[in-house]
Amino acid sequence: MSKRIAGPEIERLIQLLAKVPGLGPRSARRAALHLIKKKEQLLAPLAAAMGEAVDKVRVCSTCGNVDTSDPCMICTDPLRDPTTIIVVEDVSDLWALERAGAMNARFHVLGGTLSPLDGVGPDQLTIRQLVTRIAEGGVSEVILAVNATVEGQTTAHYLTDQLSGFDVKITRLAHGVPVGGELDYLDEGTLSAALKSRTVF
């Protein structure tokens, strides 16, 4: 705000809310006002939930996921297939795959992709931990669910190289037409991949 029209506590709340992804300076003001108006129903519970998250959230030392327990709920779930590990770049990818609910496997969160120009080498990612998990045995398949970007594919090749000495099957996600997608709007690379990997109807 150009000049002070409310106590510093409210202005600080607006400033911090503006840093939340999805909110900007304008919507942060609107959000702050809504929260203040719904003080008991929303602001107080949200403050408590955030405080609890600050205290309890930790990174899983096995797979790199974030959870309120270490090892995380996925690593300790006895109903999950421990022979398959899905490797993802980020926790958001893990959440997205879990929402799809297609596989009941374990995960490994790399924490990013190899990017020498940004100073991200193998030691900045959880690659050593992944190799250790595989070396401990019991894993028969590693699914490289990295993004279909140059960095993602570079990281996938590096991982394949690192894991070549172990008796594990290394697979990656299929390329193709998104479900519900229209061919007219798809890029040539995707269309070529979809044609190459065509399946019997």
Add this chain to the structure above:
Amino acid sequence: MSKRIAGPEIERLIQLLAKVPGLGPRSARRAALHLIKKKEQLLAPLAAAMGEAVDKVRVCSTCGNVDTSDPCMICTDPLRDPTTIIVVEDVSDLWALERAGAMNARFHVLGGTLSPLDGVGPDQLTIRQLVTRIAEGGVSEVILAVNATVEGQTTAHYLTDQLSGFDVKITRLAHGVPVGGELDYLDEGTLSAALKSRTVF
């Protein structure tokens, strides 16, 4: 999420974030993950700021504004003109007018507009408090800065009626072409009003 993939604390945080205006279920997940990753830099300060707001925010008993003091900073500001009161529907309107910074006056927040169908009568708004402020004297102008909607204008007429016994000038915001606006995109009502209220160039 379709199935539990993280501790209940994280899922509760996502659920509450989804109720913040500007965030939906999808962006709430993204926001929660960002907050968790920036635990020390963002999540902890935001939790503290919200907790402080819960403790300190109150409604100004004079004007209906929200602030961390009662009377609020605007009502106690000695540099503001106490003879002019700008009447607004909501605190967000007060903030918008303050951002414009066009007038250094006091405010009065109605808390809504008259709407008999929704059960909002004069007693649900701060109309009595406004009449009391005017009756106490020292005010020479009341600017009705209500929205240019049917409800806003109905409320403006009711307020004019209530204040007719006092020696105050009652004014309202000018109608016209928004600054930077293109005539082609404006409605007929605005264009008529702008023509009627034309000024010498």
